[in-house]
Amino acid sequence: MEQRRLSQLLALNHELAMALPKSNHVELGTYSQFVVSALQACISADAIVVLQAQGDVLIPQAFTGLAPEVMGRHFKLTEHPRLANIAKAPEQPVIFSSDCALSDPYDGMLLAEDGELPVHACMGFSLYEQGQLLGAVTFDSLTPNAFDAYSRSLLTMIQSTVSAHYSAVLNTHKLAKRAQSGLAMLHELSHQAQNMIGESPPMERLKSDINLVANSDLSVLIQGETGTGKELVARQVHSSSSRCNAPFVQVNCASLPENLAESEFFGHRKGAFTGADSNREGKFLVADQGTLFLDEIGELPLHIQSKLLRALQSGEIQPVGSDKPHHVNVRIVAATNRDLQKEVEEGRFRADLYHRLRVFPLQVPPLRERVTDIVPLAGYFVEQLRKKLGVSQLVIDQSLLEQLKTHDWPGNVRELEHVLSRAALKAKHADWQKDIIKITPLHCELTYVEAAAAEQRNETTLLESSAFSSLKVATEQFQKQLILQKLNNEHLNWSATARTLDIDRANLVRLAKRLGIETIKKVK
Incomplete structure (x- = not known):
């Protein structure tokens, strides 16, 4: 068994070496995915994640076996004790016992989970170069004690192999960025670069x-x-x-x-x-x-x-x-x-x-033109909400993620953040006693916004297809369509809509009531 695993280690080293970039042009996420794929052949796990260190934060670069929202999450070491323990061990992997009381950062996000059971087995190792933390690799399994079968010496050799190759790629990546944008780019890691979520x-x-x-x-x-x-x-x-x-x-x-x-x-x-x-x-x-x-x-x-x-x-x-x-x-x-x-x-x-x-x-592109960024953005916002609400774990139901991807988002990223904030608060109120709180479509107001948009589309169709009997009817239909459109654009905020239409708010509400838009007002 050990001989076979040593052979896998040699294959891992060869595969990572072959995937090394041949020039300064390197995509860190692409290489990280190579690392994940190569490690799958060596270590049996339900989820593997490669994370890059930016200061005291670990940011996922590639993964397998987890909900896609993980790509938007930023894990601060002071808030995630398991990751902190891994980061503090530069020379050997860290295997957590199945009954470890420390919360796992991926609880509720494993695709292999049956229901909402937390992770049972967790292991990870850090990636260092000359005393500097470059990143980490984590392994999670729903099988208790899944990683105890691997010898420490083998795991240490795997850690050393991955760390050496990842260090080479990360250095090439930094050199490429420095050459492209000048020395000022070196400030990127210590400022807000990590908040520019999206790879579309x-x-x-x-x-x-x-x-x-x-x-x-x-x-x-x-x-x-x-x-x-x-x-x-x-x-x-x-x-x-x-x-x-x-x-x-x-x-x-x-x-x-x-x-x-x-x-x-x-x-x-x-x-x-x-x-x-x-x-x-x-x-x-x-x-x-x-x-x-x-x-x-x-x-x-x-x-x-x-x-x-x-x-x-x-x-x-x-x-x-x-x-x-x-x-x-x-x-x-x-x-x-x-x-x-x-x-x-x-x-x-x-x-x-x-x-x-x-x-x-x-x-700056609207959110509807960068649909592939919606899930990582949702993951980023949910991680921030987890900290603000003081819960152990907060995750998004897969069906809700699909709804988020199909919504038009007239309010763009800000609307996404606010929708998730309200939904997270409702989810916490409903399941406050649970360790893993899941945000589902039932907690989300997205359906109301969609209803407003649908009514707006119906009004547009009516305007285009109907022959009105009088100018008064045509004018009222136009007013109704315009108010609905502006309400949707302003996230059903009546004050902002009134400013956009250059009308007093009270007059707008009275006009909307006369035109039969009371249902939209009640949603707000």
């Missing part, structure tokens, strides 16, 4: 564009629908740049009072206007040497746009009430969900400011 082609293109522009000082205009994650992209641009250790300052242009916008941007001096009781530094000065993120730039009034343009052109700001200008070195990143080109054509946005901001445009 649109996301890969976006990440590539971010890497390309990050280490320059070009102005960036981030465009995308509401809820796509434009702020996250802006932070990624900053954290991957040479300015990453300088301030990242955010201004929400939509919430700026028009009479205080100039003071917010450029600051003011004591006594400059009523209420100016002391000197105040503006956002430009606070962001000096760093990045100024102008969120919802399309909402900025025209007269403020002209003053902002002067600051961008000259690099000089003048606080309200001061005669002395200040020079600042600020990198501008702006974001909007509006079509600024159309806004320019219709006279609501300055053409010169538009071109000044749009030196390097970044388009």
